[in-house]
Amino acid sequence: MVFQHLLTTKNGELIKGLSRGDGEEGEDITANLKTIKDIPLKISHKDFPNDIDIRGEVFIETNDFKKIEKDFANPRNAASGSLRQKDPKKTELIPLKFIAYTFGFSSEMKIDKQSDFIKTLDKWGFKTSELNKTIKGIDNLVKYHSKIEEKRFSLNYDIDGIVYKVNDLTLQKRLGLMATAPRWAVAHKFSANYSITKILDIDIQVGRTGALTPVAKVKPVNIGGVMVSNATLHNEDEIIRKDIRIGDTVKIERAGDVIPHVIAVDKQLRSSKSKKYVFPSKCPSCGSKTIKDYNFVTKKIDAVRRCSNEGFGCEKISIEKLKHFVSKDALNIEGLGKKVIEKFWDLKFIKFPDDIFNLNFQTISKLDGWGSQSAENLKNSINGSKKLKLDRFIYSLGIRHIGQENAKLIAEFLGDYSNFIKLKDKKNIEDLSNIDGIGDTQISSLKNFFQNKLNLKVLSSLSKILVFEKNITKKTKGEFSNKTLMFTGKLNNISRAEAKSIVENKGGKIVSNVSKKLDYLVVGEKPTSRKVKIASDLKVKILNQTDFEKISKLRQ
Numbered sequence: 001m002v003f004q005h006l007l008t009t010k011n012g013e014l015i016k017g018l019s020r021g022d023g024e025e026g027e028d029i030t031a032n033l034k035t036i037k038d039i040p041l042k043i044s045h046k047d048f049p050n051d052i053d054i055r056g057e058v059f060i061e062t063n064d065f066k067k068i069e070k071d072f073a074n075p076r077n078a079a080s081g082s083l084r085q086k087d088p089k090k091t092e093l094i095p096l097k098f099i100a101y102t103f104g105f106s107s108e109m110k111i112d113k114q115s116d117f118i119k120t121l122d123k124w125g126f127k128t129s130e131l132n133k134t135i136k137g138i139d140n141l142v143k144y145h146s147k148i149e150e151k152r153f154s155l156n157y158d159i160d161g162i163v164y165k166v167n168d169l170t171l172q173k174r175l176g177l178m179a180t181a182p183r184w185a186v187a188h189k190f191s192a193n194y195s196i197t198k199i200l201d202i203d204i205q206v207g208r209t210g211a212l213t214p215v216a217k218v219k220p221v222n223i224g225g226v227m228v229s230n231a232t233l234h235n236e237d238e239i240i241r242k243d244i245r246i247g248d249t250v251k252i253e254r255a256g257d258v259i260p261h262v263i264a265v266d267k268q269l270r271s272s273k274s275k276k277y278v279f280p281s282k283c284p285s286c287g288s289k290t291i292k293d294y295n296f297v298t299k300k301i302d303a304v305r306r307c308s309n310e311g312f313g314c315e316k317i318s319i320e321k322l323k324h325f326v327s328k329d330a331l332n333i334e335g336l337g338k339k340v341i342e343k344f345w346d347l348k349f350i351k352f353p354d355d356i357f358n359l360n361f362q363t364i365s366k367l368d369g370w371g372s373q374s375a376e377n378l379k380n381s382i383n384g385s386k387k388l389k390l391d392r393f394i395y396s397l398g399i400r401h402i403g404q405e406n407a408k409l410i411a412e413f414l415g416d417y418s419n420f421i422k423l424k425d426k427k428n429i430e431d432l433s434n435i436d437g438i439g440d441t442q443i444s445s446l447k448n449f450f451q452n453k454l455n456l457k458v459l460s461s462l463s464k465i466l467v468f469e470k471n472i473t474k475k476t477k478g479e480f481s482n483k484t485l486m487f488t489g490k491l492n493n494i495s496r497a498e499a500k501s502i503v504e505n506k507g508g509k510i511v512s513n514v515s516k517k518l519d520y521l522v523v524g525e526k527p528t529s530r531k532v533k534i535a536s537d538l539k540v541k542i543l544n545q546t547d548f549e550k551i552s553k554l555r556q
Contacts, residue, residue, distance in 0.1 A: 007033070007054045012043040019083065032083050032091040038098040040125040048124055053104035058083060061156045064095035074226065075158055100126040114167045134167060149190045161189035176501050178405060183497065193224035194253035194263070199246055202233065202277055204284045206316035208324050209400040210306035212280070212290060214239060216262055223254050231260040236279040237303040245274050283307035285316035296440065311452040312352060319345050321398045325353045329404060330396030331385040335378040354461035356382060387467045390417060401445040409437050417468045421459060424450040436500065436510040479551050480508025484517060488531045489524030491545055502552055514540065522548045
């Protein structure tokens, strides 16, 4: 099992090694990475850049793991835990391996293809995967996937799929990145391992957005080397569609070798006394009515049933919101994991997010499994989380439909916390509709959040504790400096995402509504006539694709 890591070198010497972290900030594990023999500490090749970030994966081979398996649950845990050891000498005892596959930043390097860079890595002394291959055509990609899937269990390491990447590095740059993944790469997982077992009970779990998720408690069974005792049933509609009942004999698989779920019921083995499972009409946590929302996008009733008690009024929702608040992509409070949150809730140490910043660490140090040092470490981690970016804070609140990407868009539009808190005025929330990527669903969700008095109380308390870093303003110099643009219709030979990226890199801003503040409406094929008419009436300058490319200097 592998983990992404980044190596920063200067003048051929390794100066820093980081874990992937949240994609922007990683944990410094330089000393531990230096114990891995596959990682060159000094490279003297003439063509090696003066400054480069090399990215790769740390893993443990199957044969090596067998020697230490009594100390770890699986290779993944062994690799992760070993790299986070405080004593590098202990890490050195674990047979870790490293393969390199790409770079982040590089100076003085003229390479056009991903495949050429892989060959260069070999020359520099890095190990690369023997499965790397340049392939043309979707059919050939699928054939190669099938070939690797057939031989996956004969490999000396665990893999659960392969990743397709655009080979041309210039095209990679044009396609750009989303919040958590590049647009120029896609993972293709292998088919899952499965086993047969029996459902002993069905438990309903309540998530942070109120979603009721049914989980099958099954007779423990080994699937791909992992003992499984729980399997998700997804939602009420899935239970009805498959007619899943307590006592059923079922086929369970681990999708992507991670999440176990029920894929089929053997109804021939079903007891004559078996009864259909009735999904609860009331929340098992707070007793509130459960509801299914109407989805205005699909024009259908959602499959997911939810607790109608929003915010912190439901115990289970509150606990899940607290877990989300301290998670890696939110405040990232190390030492305050899911189990700790549950324990502190039971002890009545925390009920709302601001309680985290008022914990009694002397009392915590006396709890079983704790001590003065671990309590002090938690204190330092909590204090260190007080300063954060606005987008992380917005994401940490766990507002439904507001993920990392939407949180970044909103934070960039608003600029600072003072503007965020003004969203409690419905008129200000409507302004967010001008953000390209924020629609009615997100705006409706934000309205519900700010209408909740408990949520406003939490925001008020947190605003007195947290310090928000200034939002980094994007590049403002360029052909579209301080201009707002909107696209309608299909563009030729350029994606909407790339066009948006071009505008932003040249100082402009993309909006999604036509108004007097709009500078340019870019019209492609089959545009929305209403938008064109409104722009014309407001005397907004209308550009065709050729005009747009001339201004942005894509066409000379």
